[in-house]
Amino acid sequence: MSERNEFSAQVLISPDQMKVIAxxxxxxxxxxxxxxxxxxxxxxxxxxxxxSLSDEQVDDDYAEPLTYMDGTPVNGDG
Structure with a gap:
């Protein structure tokens, strides 16, 4: 099967739209x-x-985070 740049599809066009296109x-x-x-x-x-997102290493959703969102380390003090 050869690749084509042309396409065909059925599109409904109103009479007003057809006037613009004509x-x-x-x-x-x-x-x-x-x-x-x-x-x-x-x-x-x-x-x-x-x-690329699917190729990333999947982290354990239940693991304790090592850093806060701003990048500072979590000390483990609770």
Whole structure:
């Protein structure tokens, strides 16, 4: 199966929307393709983020923290 840059989908368009698009189909499709390309980049970035987060070492949720959120060490004094 060959990879295609074109796509096909059924989209419902109102008569008012069709008036705006009429005669400017190529411009509309060009903008739509640009939006899809940007969405693809976003999806790739999100996928990379999810993969990198899943590769991190999983900490024990019940382990006592060694530092506070500001980075200062926990002394164990309770």
């Amino acid at each position: 005669g400017r189909e190529q411009e509309f499709l060009s903008i739509f393709r640009q939006q899809l390309q940007e969405q693809l980049k976003t999806n790739e970035l999100l996928t990379a983020l999810i993969q």
